[in-house]
Amino acid sequence: MYKFFLLLGLALFTSLPALARPSVPSSLPTPDPMAARYMVTTRDSTIYSPVGDRIIPVARLQAGTLLDVQPDEKGYFIFRFANASGFIARDVLSAAAPPLPAARDVALLHRNSRDYLLTLHPVSVYARADSQAPLLATLAANLRYPILTRETDTTGLRWMVINLGGRLAYVRADEVELDNGIPILTYHHILRNRDNRRFRHTSTTTSVEAFDRQMAYLRQAGYLTISLYQLEGYLRGNENLPARAVALTFDDGLKSVYRYAYPILKKNGQRATAFIISSRIKRHPQPWDPNGLQFMSLSELRAIQSVFDIQSHTHFLHRLSANKRPILLQRSQHNILFDFARSRRALTQFNPHVQYLSYPFGAFNRKAIEAAHQAGYHMAVTTMRGKVRRGDNPYTLKRLYVLRTDSVQTMARLIANRPQDVPPVDTPVPIRLPPLMQSVMPLD
Template sequence: MLNRLVLCLLLLTTGSAYASLLSREGLTAQYMQTTEDADIWAQVGNRVITVGKIEEGQIIAVVPTAADHYEFRFGFGTGFIDKDHLAPVAGKQRVEDRLGDLNKPLSNLNLVTHQDTRVYNAPDSGSAPFGVLADNLRYPIIGKLKDRLNQTWFQVRIGNRLAYISSLDAQQDSGLPVLTYHHILKDEENTRFRHTSTTTSVRAFSNQMTWLRDLGYTTLTMYQLEGYVRNRMNLPARAVVITFDDGLKSVSRYAYPVLKQYGFTATAFIISSRIKAHPQKWDAKSLQFMSIGELKGIQDVFDIQSHTHFLHRTDRPWHPVLLTRSYHNILFDFERSRRALSQFNPHVLYLSYPFGGYDDKAVKAANDAGFHLAVTTVKGKVKPGDNPFLLKRLYILREDSLETMAKLISNQPQG
């Protein structure tokens, strides 16, 4: 059995782990054959988990290590297999017949598994099985093709081997949902904001988080979302990013305890100029902002990122002031926000445009200010290869049912 501690220490944080290992150690991948059915492990999100198995007699390219396992290429990262399950390739089998072009670029497409999923040696369910991918995985697709019955097959690469998965057994990934929230209030105290779509009740928010927990969803950080957009990280199929804009006091008062209870994480996009020096007495009829102490108190759940410094304003109804500012004014504000928030987080790398307003100047300024990603209010999911400074999000509105939420978040294309 693999030593999980050793695995965690060996894993790198990006999908280039396999290539890094080769270059760092001066190693060459060698082809070996499984002597029996063998479980395989990999890092998915921030956990090392069992990701499937490879059948007896299959050939994969592995890299030797000093530990009791070999490493191999698995998706955007590194897989692990016990050494005692592998032996030199038997006889004079032509390994190259089982390979494709290893330098062929990926397609910016993934499949998602919702059950243990059979992997075949050819795009034919009658062909020899290569192995199994476990439930709840996203896995990169090289391409899609049709068989003689016009059935679609996904072509994948595992351990430098080409393999095939039927579209009857797995779905194409429709993207990662990034949820947006602002204000949270109890029903009985919500008098002023009752008809504001961006205000969610504590009861509704708690029910939504319970739904995510019960269905086995993982909450991702913006760092992991970046890995997804840039094709650098293996992630689970049932995953969601939770974001809160503005930095309102209700987030620490009501959202934080719910998220903490379920072991969830979220991102708080903070208007840095509105951070209070000291906590304000709670007033449900006012839009109150978190203090320095309150922000520090939620950081075991919330990652602090930027919602600009002074640019969260409008100059006329529903018109963000950012759209009338010069590039240099916007850049100055973005950089100032990053500096102001560095007291909470030395890695302020992500931006939420105020009121969802952006233009070419804002996109360029976000990049030049050192941000890695920026999110908008455009409705939709995030997909690999998307413009990193124009990422879409989803709103779960005050009146939305759990059925509506399920349709938005599930692996279905967004209209």
């Protein structure tokens, strides 16, 4: 069945509805093209940018670097950095004459790229595709940066071309990794090993012990657990995410998520998305029974919101037909739309921004995709296996499964950008930032 949905998703990719601009909140000022001016750094300077949840130091600029900047109201100048804005102190800049870039350079600077590089250690940035060219900056570790194009110099060395503050800049390809996508992990049911009698051989049931080890690995290895709002911002090219980013999703809304997953995630300072079957929400909490599939109550859903973002897993469509096929595939677009919209309305008591959908059993077709768009969802996830990259169809996003029998080492390799580089999980190696990159930007 998964093969059927995979082929269907590929067939639908080129004929999907366009999306409206998302309501992803941003604290960054909107650049004013009329206020732009060129300035040059008078000394080596630190620049800051929002990455994930914080504004952090992201690079060290060399003295004499030309930037296309605009002033903001907090004593900084702003400029383009990756998908968002960079900030630099005003007292390290002086006015400079604007350059006269070639038409090719102008076109490149405005290219909407789908390819990204990852910095796993501090990386040098040059003024030209030449290791002897002037050094412009040093990028911090753990960044995800859009690539405008690629070049090869006269020695055969390959380079990645990026936009750094409104100018072309060059990074050696052998110093970075090409981004293979952001993983979305899928979970359903969680039970302690000693209590699991009925679901021991069900692949969608994870043990509490294994889940605790998996989340400890993510924390120790430096992964940021991101929200789907952040993922949407990244896919639209207006949000920066770190190189080590992962989204956690839980389908169905089972009580075991409240009982076991919630405290583990809270302990680790991690976040996740809960896709809820809105018709199965209980009015009052049920006595715990590990031998049954129990659903969360109103109070339990409210309790987990410090960790979980509540999104939709449909209302009445999470069912199988008599021939064991998802009933969604037998419904008209009108009926699917009615159900999708009803689920959004039912879940607004927990979250006024229900914008994401998980198809029941991963089942979707053209009618379901159209209905998701019409119902106001911005993205939908499937059971197709893979990672998420810019340019992917937002209504057929892939996910990854960590099976009940998988070790932490298997999970680590599954989510890694290059599985062959994963060290033994007994000693996970977090990204260690140099002293320059460890502080947080002062906001006042």
